[in-house]
Amino acid sequence: MDAAGHRRLLRLLDAQNALLAESKLMSFTAGFKLAWGMAKELEEDGFYSFEREEEEHICRPTEQVDA
Numbered sequence: 001m002d003a004a005g006h007r008r009l010l011r012l013l014d015a016q017n018a019l020l021a022e023s024k025l026m027s028f029t030a031g032f033k034l035a036w037g038m039a040k041e042l043e044e045d046g047f048y049s050f051e052r053e054e055e056e057h058i059c060r061p062t063e064q065v066d067a
Contacts, residue, residue, distance in 0.1 A: 001009070
């Protein structure tokens with residue numbers, strides 16, 4: 001492969017890496033917006049606390065199923 005071919009290949013790889021970085025950022029942003037929206041919906045009924053939910057989950061007795 002000549003020098004021009006190498007430059008084209010490097011430009012393609014750079015473009016691929018840029019698209020990959022952009023898609024990761026878009027995916028993260030979409031996930032963050034989804035989580036933010038869910039938290040806002042939970043807060044509509046009053047203040048929602050993830051910590052309080054975790055404490056309630058830990059303190060709640062577990063049901064044992066007889067096998």
